[in-house]
Amino acid sequence: xxxxxxxxxxxxxxxxxxxxxxxxxxxxxxxxxxxxxxxxxxxxxxxxxxxxxxxxxxxxxxxxxxxxxxxxxxxxxxxxxxxxxxxxxxxxxxxxxxxxxxxxxxxxxxxxxxxxxxxxxxxxxxxxxxxxxxxxxxxxxxxxxxxxxxxxxxxxxxxxxxxxxxxxxxxxxxxxxxxxxxxxxxxxxxxxxxxxxxxxxxxxxxxxxxxxxxxxxxxxxxxxxxxxxxxxxxxxxxxxxxxxxxxxxxxxxxxxxxxxxxxxxxxxxxxxxxxxxxxxxxxxxxxxxxxxxxxxxxxxxxxxxxxxxxxxxxxxxxxxxxxxxxxxxxxxxxxxxxxxxxxxxxxxxxxxxxxxxxxxxxxxxxxxxxxxxxxxxxxxxxxxxxxxxxxxxxxxxxxxxxxxxxxxxxxxxxxxxxxxxxxxxxxxxxxxxxxxxxx
Numbered sequence: 001x002x003x004x005x006x007x008x009x010x011x012x013x014x015x016x017x018x019x020x021x022x023x024x025x026x027x028x029x030x031x032x033x034x035x036x037x038x039x040x041x042x043x044x045x046x047x048x049x050x051x052x053x054x055x056x057x058x059x060x061x062x063x064x065x066x067x068x069x070x071x072x073x074x075x076x077x078x079x080x081x082x083x084x085x086x087x088x089x090x091x092x093x094x095x096x097x098x099x100x101x102x103x104x105x106x107x108x109x110x111x112x113x114x115x116x117x118x119x120x121x122x123x124x125x126x127x128x129x130x131x132x133x134x135x136x137x138x139x140x141x142x143x144x145x146x147x148x149x150x151x152x153x154x155x156x157x158x159x160x161x162x163x164x165x166x167x168x169x170x171x172x173x174x175x176x177x178x179x180x181x182x183x184x185x186x187x188x189x190x191x192x193x194x195x196x197x198x199x200x201x202x203x204x205x206x207x208x209x210x211x212x213x214x215x216x217x218x219x220x221x222x223x224x225x226x227x228x229x230x231x232x233x234x235x236x237x238x239x240x241x242x243x244x245x246x247x248x249x250x251x252x253x254x255x256x257x258x259x260x261x262x263x264x265x266x267x268x269x270x271x272x273x274x275x276x277x278x279x280x281x282x283x284x285x286x287x288x289x290x291x292x293x294x295x296x297x298x299x300x301x302x303x304x305x306x307x308x309x310x311x312x313x314x315x316x317x318x319x320x321x322x323x324x325x326x327x328x329x330x331x332x333x334x335x336x337x338x339x340x341x342x343x344x345x346x347x348x349x350x351x352x353x354x355x356x357x358x359x360x361x362x363x364x365x366x367x368x369x370x371x372x373x374x375x376x377x378x379x380x381x382x383x384x385x386x387x388x389x390x391x392x393x394x395x396x397x398x399x400x401x402x403x404x405x406x407x408x409x410x411x412x413x414x415x416x417x418x419x420x421x422x423x424x425x426x427x428x429x430x431x432x433x434x435x436x437x438x439x
Contacts, residue, residue, distance in 0.1 A: 045102065047110035048074050056117045060094060061150040065115060067175060068092070077102070077111050088216050089117065091261070092174070094147055096120045096362060096373040120372065122147035128160060138162030151175075165191040182211035182221075196342030197321040198238040199231040205246070217257050224249035226283070229322050244320065247283035250275035258297060261437065262411045263354070263375060265305050269295040269439065277323065287317035295439050303356040309439055310349040319344040327387040327401070330432035334383050334423035335403025337430070343387035352381040354409070379407040383423070401425070 052073055054065045068088045070081040082100055089098045097118040102111045128140040140160030148155050152174050159167040170186035189204045205227025213219050225248055232241040251274055258267035271293040278285030295309040313325060327333050328340035332348050358376035381404060388398035405423030412418065421432045 044104055044108060045077060045111055047076075049077050049113050050105040050107075050110045051112045053112060053114045054117065055114060056119070058119050059122055059150055060117070060119060060147055060152075064092070064094070064147075064150070064152050065089060065117060067178075067180075069115075071113055077113065082113070084216055085115070087259070089115070091216075092152055094119060094122070094152060120146075138164050140166075164193075165189075180213040182209070182213070184209040184211075188227075193234060194322070194324075194326070194339065194342075195234070196326060196339055197324055198234050199241075199321055200234055201322050202230045202232075203227045203246075203322075217255055219254045219256070221252040221254075222250075223252070224281075231322055239321065242320075242322075244285070244322065245283040246277065246285060246323075247281045248275055248277045249281050252291075258295075262417060263303075263305075263377070264297045264307075265299040265303075267297055269293065277317075285318075285320060285323070287315060287319060287323065289316070290314045293439060300353065303359070305354050307352045307354065308350075311347070311439065313346045315344045325387065327385050330419065330421060330434045331438060333385040333401060333403055334381070334405060334421055334432060335425035335430060336401060341387050341401070344389045345393070346385070346387045348383070348385035350381055350383045352379050354379050357408075373412075375411040377409040377411065379409060379421075381405060381407065381421075381423075405429075 049071060050073065052066070052069065052071060054062045057065070069085045071078065071085055086098050086100055089095055095117045099116045101114040101116065103114060104110075105112050123145050125143045126141070128138075128142055138160050139162050140158070142156070142158050144154065144156035146152075146154055154170070154172045156168070156170045158169075166189065168186050168188040170184065172182065172184035174180065174182045176183055185206065185208050187206045191200070191202045193199075194201050205225055207223065207225035209221055209223040211219065211221040227246050229244040229246050230241065231239075231244075233239060252271060254269070254271040256267075256269045258264040258269060271291070273289075273291035273293075275289045275291070277283075277287040277289065279288070290313070292312045293309070294311075295307065298306045300306050324342050324344060325346050326339035326342050327346055327348070328336035329338035332346070333340075355378045356375070357378050360373055360375045362373045364372075383403045384400060386393075386398045386400050392398045403423050403425045405421055407419060407421035407423075410418040410420075417435070417437055419432070419434045419436075419438070423430055423432065
């Protein structure tokens, strides 16, 4: 949460440590939710909930679970509320498994609702090895506490060095003042070459975010930050260096109806972002940007799905070299070199078919105290994109480019996901590896 809205163009990630964990052959079966059949269990199931019980917690304060629930003691049992409660708990990222059980109260007065949560490890520490065909090798480390004080607060430290240098320290909390309002802050440093602009880009600054949740599906976020930017020429004769005072602020509205962020089978994502760079906020820039993202998922089998997505970024105002955007690489246009093309505005789209290779595997850590889970999928995809300046699109001068290929997804909700792709632009084949979700 928080941070620079200008997305880092970092090299792909090959995280060797979590990959080794993902291939450990320790398997346990998942348990299905133990919900009664109201046609079989009589009228007691329709009476008000007499008690809500939270079980299975190790390092998490029960208040973290209870504050996420729409189900309440004394209220009628609602199956739709129970489904949303379970989805919201899984969305926290703290639990590998959440099962829901309903039992008759010993007095026979009504139902007792039981949430059984299996926690993931909360402290993460692993090395990072990065590789990109154009940028070469990089090395780093990541350390985070996903459940600080047992209240779902997150602390993180990240650093890489080599061809690309970056570091950040962040903190985030999903609730403040008893309300579902996320707050995040981070400080960062980044240093990277931008060949399309012929500059070496160095930045240091901070970001803040304030995210009140309207509902589980509908979310809003307000963000801002400031950074000092210093650019220098890559080679003699390239554009001279600059020192800029970059400030930004904006808002995002998002409707997310996917049944899962990591392996959805149905639903969609609609997101609108507005960002003011400089202008009334101050600093050396005067630029306004609009981001529109749309994603839709359709089930094509019991565990397979087809995803179609599009992303559009439009700039109004003078765009300095360090805020120009790139096209090419695993996050924008696979099959083309990382950041091969540059411009002020960009559109990308892709279609991807996910095919399950290995069903979800779970194994216990620390004597059953925590649960580790992973899934492996294959993908077939096609990408398209374009990047342009000013009125080139209206004049028909914006060029469309295409790519496609196959990939492997190791879905690690503990660490989000690892992506490995082989893609071609029709002339050559490139291999990519990256961490995190694309959208």
